[in-house]
Amino acid sequence: MTAARDWRGLLFALPFLALYALILIFPLMRGVWLSLNQVDLFGDGHFVGFGNYARLLHDPVFGTSLVNTFEVTLMIVPPLTVIALFLALALNRAGKGAAIIRGIFFSSAVLSVTIVTLIWRFILAPDAGLLGEAWKTFGWQPLPFLSDEHLVLPALALTTIWWSLGFPMLLFLAGLQQIPEDMYEAAALDHSSRWTTFWRITLPSLRRTLVLVVMLQTAAQLQLFGQSQLLTAGGPSGASRTAVLFLFEAAFGRWELGYASAAAEILFLIILAVTITQYWATGRATGADGGR
Amino acid sequence: MNRIAAALLLILALASCAQRDNKTHLYLQRFFGECGAEYGGNIDVAHAQGECGIITTLVNRFNAQNPDIHIDVNVVAWPGYPQLTAQMAARDPPDLVTMHEGVISDYALKGLLEPVDSYLAKAGISPNDFTDASRLGVTIGAHEYGLPWDTHGGLFHVNTALFAKAGLMRDGKPVFPNSAAELMAQAHQFEQRTGKPYLIQSLVGDPAGAARNLYTYMMAQGAVLFPDPHHIKLNTPKGVEVATFFRDINVQHLGTRNMDTPAAIAAFINGEGGIYPTGTWMIGSFEQEAETPGRPLYKSYAVFPYPRLWGKRVEYVSGHSWVVPMRKRTPKQREAIARFFKFMAAHNYDWARTGHIPAFKSVLADPRFMALPHRSDIAPLAAMGRQLPPYVQRQSAIEGLVGEEAAAAFTGQKSVPQALADAERRVDELLGHLD
Numbered sequence: 037m038t039a040a041r042d043w044r045g046l047l048f049a050l051p052f053l054a055l056y057a058l059i060l061i062f063p064l065m066r067g068v069w070l071s072l073n074q075v076d077l078f079g080d081g082h083f084v085g086f087g088n089y090a091r092l093l094h095d096p097v098f099g100t101s102l103v104n105t106f107e108v109t110l111m112i113v114p115p116l117t118v119i120a121l122f123l124a125l126a127l128n129r130a131g132k133g134a135a136i137i138r139g140i141f142f143s144s145a146v147l148s149v150t151i152v153t154l155i156w157r158f159i160l161a162p163d164a165g166l167l168g169e170a171w172k173t174f175g176w177q178p179l180p181f182l183s184d185e186h187l188v189l190p191a192l193a194l195t196t197i198w199w200s201l202g203f204p205m206l207l208f209l210a211g212l213q214q215i216p217e218d219m220y221e222a223a224a225l226d227h228s229s230r231w232t233t234f235w236r237i238t239l240p241s242l243r244r245t246l247v248l249v250v251m252l253q254t255a256a257q258l259q260l261f262g263q264s265q266l267l268t269a270g271g272p273s274g275a276s277r278t279a280v281l282f283l284f285e286a287a288f289g290r291w292e293l294g295y296a297s298a299a300a301e302i303l304f305l306i307i308l309a310v311t312i313t314q315y316w317a318t319g320r321a322t323g324a325d326g327g328r
Numbered sequence: 329m330n331r332i333a334a335a336l337l338l339i340l341a342l343a344s345c346a347q348r349d350n351k352t353h354l355y356l357q358r359f360f361g362e363c364g365a366e367y368g369g370n371i372d373v374a375h376a377q378g379e380c381g382i383i384t385t386l387v388n389r390f391n392a393q394n395p396d397i398h399i400d401v402n403v404v405a406w407p408g409y410p411q412l413t414a415q416m417a418a419r420d421p422p423d424l425v426t427m428h429e430g431v432i433s434d435y436a437l438k439g440l441l442e443p444v445d446s447y448l449a450k451a452g453i454s455p456n457d458f459t460d461a462s463r464l465g466v467t468i469g470a471h472e473y474g475l476p477w478d479t480h481g482g483l484f485h486v487n488t489a490l491f492a493k494a495g496l497m498r499d500g501k502p503v504f505p506n507s508a509a510e511l512m513a514q515a516h517q518f519e520q521r522t523g524k525p526y527l528i529q530s531l532v533g534d535p536a537g538a539a540r541n542l543y544t545y546m547m548a549q550g551a552v553l554f555p556d557p558h559h560i561k562l563n564t565p566k567g568v569e570v571a572t573f574f575r576d577i578n579v580q581h582l583g584t585r586n587m588d589t590p591a592a593i594a595a596f597i598n599g600e601g602g603i604y605p606t607g608t609w610m611i612g613s614f615e616q617e618a619e620t621p622g623r624p625l626y627k628s629y630a631v632f633p634y635p636r637l638w639g640k641r642v643e644y645v646s647g648h649s650w651v652v653p654m655r656k657r658t659p660k661q662r663e664a665i666a667r668f669f670k671f672m673a674a675h676n677y678d679w680a681r682t683g684h685i686p687a688f689k690s691v692l693a694d695p696r697f698m699a700l701p702h703r704s705d706i707a708p709l710a711a712m713g714r715q716l717p718p719y720v721q722r723q724s725a726i727e728g729l730v731g732e733e734a735a736a737a738f739t740g741q742k743s744v745p746q747a748l749a750d751a752e753r754r755v756d757e758l759l760g761h762l763d
Contacts, residue, residue: 074761077417078438097754163584163591180586183532185741269533273736273747288410290725290758291434 071298076291088298098299100274101282104189108278109257111193117249120201124208145202149262156195157267182268185275192263192276204249211245247318251311258307279303351398352660354668357422358383359406373675378613379682386678390671397664409724416440421653423661424668427474429465429647430716430723436473442652443471450666453673461713462687465647474649475669478684480608481645481709482540482634489628490602494518504635508573511637515582518602527583528601530592531739535731537606542734543644545570547714550639557719560755562730563748571748574738585739599624608706611683615701631702633709645713647687685710721762729754
């Protein structure tokens, strides 16, 4: 393989690289530059170095939004992964019935966040909401899911799990269909129980899909925005304000573009660190276990 | 199979091609809600109800009366400024936008809005025609930056049937308190006799309402909220007194606590409380309920400005206006904007049926306006109304910050001094970083 041949090969990748640089690398670099300036959406601004970052470190509203983001991500990703896995296990079979039920569970994923939050407002609102009315029939006081600072993040998590279930379920279904049938036949010949089969064959075979689902969902939920903006507007008193809602309010509500860019860069670094850590940790585990 | 699919795609593509018209198009962006299902093709302005119904039929009627012009409408969620700001940053703003008067200076000082003097002149409208409050709201320096459309503020919407049951009606009018202590006493009396809360409050996701209550009763006590363009003063004895008063209402269970705006509106319409403090914009809808036999509010509705609880009888108000974002336009589009202004000015009475105070002196003095239900009761709002000082920038964002902290104080999520101090810190930080 000669050097000249290498360069010609790169030419084929050039259109992609140019587009990638234009729509991804350039905005990323521009965002970094903006984060070093005090600038609004319509002004020239001036260079402040790491001033915006220093201001963010002392901003309790930003700190709370980061904590909220981590909490809601932890409330969403583990149950979403487990529920999606068990739904996939239950629905991984031929037949019209299973196909219809798969379609039903996937249907929420095609809805826009506006519709999802509208539906869940009707369910969660304590006055005349579905859950509120159900509570009242038992003679209980309806829970204020959208106005209690301790309930509002679980409410967002519930909404998001319902909305996001479809895609991970499909990934798990695809993973399940890749597992060779002869492994199950061998397990049956050995009279292994359902639990042993799941634990010894299914779960190890799904390890890569599991890692993919957890990483994708973690990155996605760390950027949770629409549910928080539309269902609770970040309230009460900032109890459901996520990091992306914080930077949206800073950029487009208060026009503090430099400050919002600094918040975005911090969030970007956090997502990158979490994703790389997950990849590294699961890679080590996979290697140690000799997984598929 | 492939041929059939290709043919279907071709038919779909051809069917998607809109016929080119020779009309002058204007792109209008507004809040006030979406009600196309009810008023989509309606041009009967006189029978339209509520902000959404009236503005929708007005635009429909303008399109019908001006066959050479078409207004394309984009409805945004209130207040719509983040979207507008993003559109302006992308250099693709609408031609006409609804804007609160307190927000105009943010955009005008950045050169993002056109002065509308020439449009007003073409439409035959003089700034002298505006009410004083409206003119003040759209004037910056020597130029007008919008067509004022109304003055609006908070009102006490009252269920008079429940007030009568509570023994709080005299000569057919609700008895209102003259002090904070009197209000608490009346609220207890109301709660004891009706078993329902005195106040219906939308404290969830409604920072504007909480900010309005705090601003109003601090202004009533003569508090200077913004001593200069870079600072707000809320954590003062007057601020603490007002916030503590609203907190006490919740502590003593005299008001609803967990409602957002739609829930509070539904609760008031269904007779679940005595007073719903919300804006002028709800009068039309509540009056319709009051005129409908069988409804809980039937013949049981009255509305008044906020009562005096401290100091002077003043109230925080704002105003809606039509502004024209800066962008390239054809002479025909400019002509169309002038015609739109003329049409809207001519229909300011129709808009005033929503409950808002009209922006034109002639409509304010029009016997038709004074003959509308409750208008003599709310007329004092025109004189009581106070806007924030024009040197305060980012008023919409500040209202959000103050309202969030005020609601936290009212509901007990934060201590009153903590919430007011947090509001001050957040607003001062915002104002301190303006270039």
